[in-house]
Amino acid sequence: MTQAPSSWIDIGALSDIPLRGARVVRTQGGCIALFRTVGDQVFAIDDRCPHKGGPLSEGIVHGTRVTCPLHNLVLDLETGLALGEDAGSVATHPTRVEDGRIWLDAALLEKRSAA
Amino acid sequence: MMVQKLVVIGAGMASGRVLEHLFEDMPGAYDVTLFGAEPRGNYNRIMLSPVLSGEKTYEDIVTHDAGWYAAHHVTCRFGETITKIDRARKVVISAKAETPYDKLLIATGSAPFMIPIAGRDLPGVMPYRDLDDTNAMVAAASRPGARAVVIGGGLLGLEAAAGLRLRGMEVVVLHLMGHLMERQLDPAAGYLLQKDLERRGIKVHCKAQTKAILGNGHVEAVLLDDGTIYDADIVVMAVGIRPETRIATDAHLEVERGIVVSDQMVTSDPDILAVGECVQHNGQLFGLVAPLYDMAKVAAKTLTAEAAAFRPQQTSTKLKVTGVDLFSAGDFAEGDGREEIVFRDPSRGVYKRLVLQDNRLIGAVIYGDTADGNWFFGLIKDQTNIADMRETLIFGPSYQGGASTDPMAAVAALPPEAEICGCNGVCKGKITEAIAGGAITLDAVRAKTKASSSCGTCTGLVEQVLAVTLGDAYAASTVKPMCPCTDLAHEDVRRLIKTRALKSIPAVMQELGWKTSCGCHSCRPALNFYLLADWPLEYQDDRQSRFVNERNHANIQKDGTYSVVPRMWGGVTSARELRAIADAADKYDVPMVKVTGGQRIDLLGVKKEDLPAMWADLNAAGMVSGHAYSKGLRTVKTCVGTEFCRFGTQDSTGLGIKLEKLLWGSWTPHKVKLGVSGCPRNCAEATCKDVGVVCVDSGYEIGVAGAAGMEVKATELLAKVTTEAETIEIITAFIQLYRENARYLDRPWKWVAKVGLPWVQATVVEDSATRRALVERFDVSQSVYRKDPWTEHARPEERAAWAPLADLTLEAAE
Ligand SMILES: Cc1cc2nc3c(=O)[nH]c(=O)nc-3n(C[C@H](O)[C@H](O)[C@H](O)COP(=O)(O)OP(=O)(O)OC[C@H]3O[C@@H](n4cnc5c(N)ncnc54)[C@H](O)[C@@H]3O)c2cc1C
Numbered sequence: 001m002t003q004a005p006s007s008w009i010d011i012g013a014l015s016d017i018p019l020r021g022a023r024v025v026r027t028q029g030g031c032i033a034l035f036r037t038v039g040d041q042v043f044a045i046d047d048r049c050p051h052k053g054g055p056l057s058e059g060i061v062h063g064t065r066v067t068c069p070l071h072n073l074v075l076d077l078e079t080g081l082a083l084g085e086d087a088g089s090v091a092t093h094p095t096r097v098e099d100g101r102i103w104l105d106a107a108l109l110e111k112r113s114a115a
Numbered sequence: 116m117m118v119q120k121l122v123v124i125g126a127g128m129a130s131g132r133v134l135e136h137l138f139e140d141m142p143g144a145y146d147v148t149l150f151g152a153e154p155r156g157n158y159n160r161i162m163l164s165p166v167l168s169g170e171k172t173y174e175d176i177v178t179h180d181a182g183w184y185a186a187h188h189v190t191c192r193f194g195e196t197i198t199k200i201d202r203a204r205k206v207v208i209s210a211k212a213e214t215p216y217d218k219l220l221i222a223t224g225s226a227p228f229m230i231p232i233a234g235r236d237l238p239g240v241m242p243y244r245d246l247d248d249t250n251a252m253v254a255a256a257s258r259p260g261a262r263a264v265v266i267g268g269g270l271l272g273l274e275a276a277a278g279l280r281l282r283g284m285e286v287v288v289l290h291l292m293g294h295l296m297e298r299q300l301d302p303a304a305g306y307l308l309q310k311d312l313e314r315r316g317i318k319v320h321c322k323a324q325t326k327a328i329l330g331n332g333h334v335e336a337v338l339l340d341d342g343t344i345y346d347a348d349i350v351v352m353a354v355g356i357r358p359e360t361r362i363a364t365d366a367h368l369e370v371e372r373g374i375v376v377s378d379q380m381v382t383s384d385p386d387i388l389a390v391g392e393c394v395q396h397n398g399q400l401f402g403l404v405a406p407l408y409d410m411a412k413v414a415a416k417t418l419t420a421e422a423a424a425f426r427p428q429q430t431s432t433k434l435k436v437t438g439v440d441l442f443s444a445g446d447f448a449e450g451d452g453r454e455e456i457v458f459r460d461p462s463r464g465v466y467k468r469l470v471l472q473d474n475r476l477i478g479a480v481i482y483g484d485t486a487d488g489n490w491f492f493g494l495i496k497d498q499t500n501i502a503d504m505r506e507t508l509i510f511g512p513s514y515q516g517g518a519s520t521d522p523m524a525a526v527a528a529l530p531p532e533a534e535i536c537g538c539n540g541v542c543k544g545k546i547t548e549a550i551a552g553g554a555i556t557l558d559a560v561r562a563k564t565k566a567s568s569s570c571g572t573c574t575g576l577v578e579q580v581l582a583v584t585l586g587d588a589y590a591a592s593t594v595k596p597m598c599p600c601t602d603l604a605h606e607d608v609r610r611l612i613k614t615r616a617l618k619s620i621p622a623v624m625q626e627l628g629w630k631t632s633c634g635c636h637s638c639r640p641a642l643n644f645y646l647l648a649d650w651p652l653e654y655q656d657d658r659q660s661r662f663v664n665e666r667n668h669a670n671i672q673k674d675g676t677y678s679v680v681p682r683m684w685g686g687v688t689s690a691r692e693l694r695a696i697a698d699a700a701d702k703y704d705v706p707m708v709k710v711t712g713g714q715r716i717d718l719l720g721v722k723k724e725d726l727p728a729m730w731a732d733l734n735a736a737g738m739v740s741g742h743a744y745s746k747g748l749r750t751v752k753t754c755v756g757t758e759f760c761r762f763g764t765q766d767s768t769g770l771g772i773k774l775e776k777l778l779w780g781s782w783t784p785h786k787v788k789l790g791v792s793g794c795p796r797n798c799a800e801a802t803c804k805d806v807g808v809v810c811v812d813s814g815y816e817i818g819v820a821g822a823a824g825m826e827v828k829a830t831e832l833l834a835k836v837t838t839e840a841e842t843i844e845i846i847t848a849f850i851q852l853y854r855e856n857a858r859y860l861d862r863p864w865k866w867v868a869k870v871g872l873p874w875v876q877a878t879v880v881e882d883s884a885t886r887r888a889l890v891e892r893f894d895v896s897q898s899v900y901r902k903d904p905w906t907e908h909a910r911p912e913e914r915a916a917w918a919p920l921a922d923l924t925l926e927a928a929e
């Protein structure tokens with residue numbers, strides 16, 4: 001009767017992402033980093049640091065934050081906003097985890113590639 | 116009025132409660148037929164754990180007995196499973212009969228999730244859901260020496276494990292995640308729980324990927340991905356539950372993850388209601404009884420045509436393991452706009468975590484001292500504004516009263532006999548006495564009273580006593596904490612890791628009172644190093660606590676590509692190696708090949724997903740990682756020495772290669788570079804290295820603590836010795852001393868400046884017993900760490916992890 005909206009894409013298994021780690025999803029609009037926190041939450045944000053484009057997926061994940069590997073900017077995974085003294089933000093993408101699979105809402109991506 | 120026929124599918128906790136309300140609200144309104152797959156009526160499922168452990172019997176937990184059903188004229192059809200609902204004809208169908216209904220209530224609960232692995236169908240593999248499962252476990256436990264493996268370290272799995280252990284079984288808990296009950300607990304609290312369970316004789320294995328269940332006709336063992344095997348007479352799977360929705364799906368009711376119901380508990384068919392764990396309300400599923408009871412109340416009202424709406428409430432749970440106190444309530448995930456307050460009292464094994472949002476308490480996890488649990492739960496449910504008691508909230512209700520909520524004032528108000536330092540039993544009076552006697556700094560108080568000299572968690576309190584007593588005269592201590600997660604300095608943390616035998620990051624965070632739940636980018640790499648340096652055999656290196664370069668075994672460049680540097684022992688290479696490097700440069704389109712200052716070759720601009728294949732190619736030519744990315748041994752630069760040079764006094768190249776082969780792979784507080792020159796002309800620039808050897812006619816001059824970075828500094832002479840063997844032994848001991856003592860990110864020259872060269876000389880040169888002990892410890896550590904990381908990550912089964920998780924560029928293009 002109800003159908004999942006078509007913009008949700010099954011990306012892979014939760015266990016494919018290391019705990020307190022990240023993996024990358026390649027898209028036409030650039031890479032998206034999928035993070036898995038210590039509490040097993042999954043967040044997706046653009047994999048480009050607002051500072052100088054560092055690959056956020058390679059940063060150290062602590063709590064629901066990640067530290068950019070290039071110059072230590074700290075971003076909130078949930079909001080995509082830089083924390084502390086720093087300014088800047090990255091786009092976030094909705095995710096959900098079901099039965100150990102990660103689903104990504106590609107609505108924003110589609111908008112991007114359509115633009 | 117005609118009496119309507121109500122058929123109920125599932126005789127569990129939720130439907131039982133519906134019937135109670137129904138018979139109370141409007142007795143006789145329905146003629147009830149109750150189907151249950153289990154051959155018995157409704158019992159208190161959540162009390163199965165005390166039945167398992169032997170603390171209660173089945174009779175103790177029956178909710179509705181035969182007398183109750185008879186009194187309410189319920190037709191009981193226990194042991195009869197409904198296989199089909201025919202909505203058109205309004206009948207339910209079992210193997211035995213068809214039964215008509217006017218109204219139907221589905222309350223089928225959940226089905227335990229069984230991991231789809233080989234061997235899961237073997238006899239002896241069981242879920243933990245009902246009385247039959249419980250009885251099977253009790254029977255298995257009655258055989259002497261029987262062993263159980265419980266898969267799943269959540270509430271259910273741990274209750275099963277504790278019960279089986281109390282019945283005398285050998286029990287192992289396998290848990291996929293890094294720590295137990297990760298949904299409720301942060302790693303440090305998970306560690307406390309694990310310690311508690313281990314004290315009860317339960318073995319806990321975290322990060323356990325179950326690969327297969329082994330056995331011939333009956334379960335015999337469980338095999339993990341890493342090759343570990345645990346013998347088992349039974350295997351209990353407690354990895355999760357799923358709403359039991361099959362008959363609803365077959366009947367084409369609206370089903371997503373659960374049977375979709377309205378606020379009135381009505382499904383997409385107006386004559387069919389559903390309650391319990393099988394339903395989905397507003398996108399949410401349910402796994403605890405409190406909300407199910409609310410559903411039951413609403414369903415009974417709907418059945419009697421009264422208005423009511425279900426609103427999910429906050430829930431709380433307790434782990435029902437006797438002697439382990441764990442309470443959690445509300446929502447305790449981290450998130451935007453949320454703050455947490457963490458309190459740890461290592462000496463009492465207490466841990467509390469409160470999650471706040473907009474001055475309201477929204478979640479709480481309490482371990483060890485759950486007396487205040489219900490008070491916190493009340494604050495959550497009532498959404499009390501806690502702004503006024505924020506500072507002292509975590510201390511519980513007894514702290515609130517009318518008293519001041521300023522922590523300083525609270526300390527001021529403490530009586531002289533109040534204990535400040537639990538480890539050394541120092542009370543406030545003793546500290547104020549010491550202050551009166553002239554001890555006006557933290558160190559002085561520490562020296563005089565021993566307060567805060569052991570675990571250090573009371574340091575803050577001692578400082579507050581100083582501040583309250585001295586007022587403005589007190590200059591806050593200048594100890595620089597390691598990072599905002601702790602008040603302790605690097606040196607304190609290193610010392611406490613050793614003296615208190617802390618062997619994991621959660622252990623450090625719990626015992627030393629970390630203020631965050633999983634550290635930050637600054638403390639985690641440091642702790643990881645300290646732990647692996649101090650406990651090489653016990654500690655498991657944590658890859659996620661390493662900076663990108665060490666995690667990926669290559670140097671990240673500013674554009675996100677990597678550079679690859681194979682090791683060239685002592686700077687010596689061969690035509691074969693050079694050919695392999697050239698081939699790799701071609702094959703992987705390396706944009707730049709560069710000779711480094713450390714006498715080797717750097718391949719720059721390699722894509723991450725190419726790394727493993729490139730390493731495999733280089734490995735095939737006999738090359739290993741050059742660790743050009745590590746806080747560890749980098750290079751040993753040499754000159755050609757007596758082999759070819761007319762000035763050479765010793766075989767400097769040979770010594771360099773020996774040193775590099777001995778020291779490579781070791782992790783150090785910061786990077787370490789060596790040089791060996793064959794004569795004082797010093798072509799290998801050994802006198803500005805962390806360790807530099809200059810060969811002379813009479814032997815070897817060993818210099819240490821040089822620098823040639825932002826700071827430039829010549830080495831200082833550590834020792835002059837006559838043989839190569841002594842040179843190697845002293846250098847090894849020096850590096851081990853540095854590994855054991857220095858703070859993370861101090862290069863040797865910084866560290867030596869702090870501890871003084873004379874102390875280093877006394878330790879590694881003059882005291883031969885200490886030197887040999889250092890070398891021995893280094894060897895033990897190298898037995899673990901002297902291995903090529905490239906080989907490990909280039910294995911075919913590891914490679915996928917280096918590539919993107921998914922590639923959507925193709926799909927989006929259509
Ligand atoms: C060991 C254990 C400990 C627990 N501890 C706690 C706790 O501390 N706190 C807490 O809040 N919750 C706890 N729970 C969870 C709690 O027991 C459940 O939330 C609750 O029992 C769910 O009620 P229900 O009526 O939806 O399902 P159930 O009580 O499972 O009842 C469903 C019944 O329907 C039957 N059935 C299914 N399909 C059919 C069919 N087609 N035909 C006929 N019958 C069918 C099943 O056999 C079952 O008897 C625990 C659960 C377990 C197993």
Ligand code: SF4
Pocket residue numbers: 754755756757760761762763764767792793794795796797798799
């Ligand atoms: S350091 Fe001395 S031995 Fe070595 S190459 Fe230079 S001159 Fe020759």
Ligand code: FES
Pocket residue numbers: 049050051052053054068069070071072073
């Ligand atoms: S690129 Fe991320 S901090 Fe500079």
